[in-house]
Amino acid sequence: MASRSHRSPSGRRPTALASALAVAVAALVVALVLAFLPDRGSDADPTAATPAAGTQVTASPSAEKTPSKSASPSASASAGKSPSASATASASAAARKTPTRRAAATSAAHQAAAGAPLAGRIKPGVTYDGVATFYDVGNGDGACLYGPTSDTMTAAMNTADYETAKACGAYILVHSGGASVTVRITNECPAPCAPGQLDLSPQAFAKLADPTRGQIPITWSLLSPSTSDTISIRYKTGSSQYWCGIQAIGHRNPLARLEVRTGSGWLQLTREKFNYFLSEQGSGCGGDIRLTDIYGEQVQISGIGVKPDVVQSTRVQFAQH
Template sequence: MMTARQAARRRRRRQRQRQRLGAGAAVALAAAGVIACLVMASAPDRETGAASVAVAPGASTQVSAPTEPPTGTPPLNGSPTPTGGPDATGTLAPTAGASTTAARPSATKAPRTTPAAAPAAGRIQPGTTYQGVATVYEAGNGDGSCLFGPSDSMMIAAMNTTDYESSRACGAYVLVRAANGNSVTVRITNECPLPCAPGQLDLSEQAFAKLVDPKLGRIPITWSLLSPRTSDTISIRYKVGSSPYWCGIQAIGHRNPLARLEVRGSNGWRPLPRTDYNYFLSADGSGCGGAIRITDIYGERLTVDGIALRPNVVQPTQVQFVRH
């Protein structure tokens, strides 16, 4: 039989066990509370995350282009949009602080907006005024690197090599202005080699005299591309030596500078490479003697048919580019 002392010891042991169990439960509850707090803290805020968009696997976001290009953004075609005035070399000086803003991706399926095509011009851009100098040369009969032949009008000029751009300037009409207010319109028929600088025009004596006394020899000018009034139509000439197996083709009398000349072959229209002496060459004879399509820097296309393969003969057409 358990004595009173033994019963007292048993009660004290049970009391200590209950205390240990209570302390362990308290620790467990505290740990659970800490874990719960950590989980809640790491969970995303449902209000700030409500605007996110889920993209299905394999789907792509589409960029919607702005309806108008941002200030200072170049056109798609690569030709720079002027953001400032030209500098002394005839190149465009950008406006300080101009920047390009990229379109932000959008999850919507709005169709892409395509801006209107920019002119297919080279260095000499329509609507741009360039600065440079005018010099004077003896033009003779008006023939030059463009190989147009003798000129009916001596209001002609040679373009510096940089802006001549491997004959791309041939046939362009340019309005030239002097500081005294005088101006003259000239046609580019020749190239002014180095040391002629970008922006420089070498004018015939007759054209230079419309601005100042030719004895001055060199004056500062501004100039810009012109699309003049004219009653003339375009002519086509095949180069000397042209045949069904090789030919060179030249357009003469075009109101606006040419951007492309194509011939029609068995596989459709084919663009011909342009030489620095202003002929478009078909090295294998493809399209020689067939239909010809010419395109100006504004994108207008004219198709000419019925031009015989007659070397070194100027053959008139009945077409001309529109005025701009």
């Protein structure tokens, strides 16, 4: 029979209690340590875990699209195909410092309108772009109905800038390739003539370029020429005291208004496309005439009778500008 152990049963109880206490203390220490460690849950990256063998690592889409903070601004801009902020600022500054030609032309037009309040599309002090062609002017007559002329320095104005005969009689200075010529508008150039286009007499075109070219780029502007001529008046064929058409000829500056004196004051007549001002009911026919140019200057003419198709001279002329 085996002998019993010399340790009594009561000796095992303290040992078990001590072990239990030790385990509890150790658990408490671990809990305290974990409690006081910094929280790393927000920095944890599941994709950073070591992959199992045979697993392909794929970069996160956000990692591809979001450059690191150390990436240079120029590199980021290149990747995104967007100009850098400095380049955009430079472009904006350049745009502010260098006005476009259209903006400059608009500003000039506003200034010209202030100096010529009655001007239409063609304003003094403004340079217009266009092309020049030429046509057979025949005896020199045209839509303005000035009649035959020996003056070869004439032109037809495109319909837009002709502006219902408002361009008739205007003197235009035309430039092309270092050459220039002054022409008087006596005709209208219908479509396909575009805004800005002038259809010159062959002689006027030849002063700018070889006629074999047919069409050339030009710039042009309104001119108030020096002249010793005075204005003339003509009544249209068929005019009488009951109906009349009145035309002014030889005015230095474009004509804005033609008025006739009636019993109730000055009556402004309507300008027709064929460059006559009509009094449909005969009001003022044979009476005093008042002309106003685009600058607002007025001249008054008396003693002009109703003589159809007769050019009657006056002693007046608009001032030069």
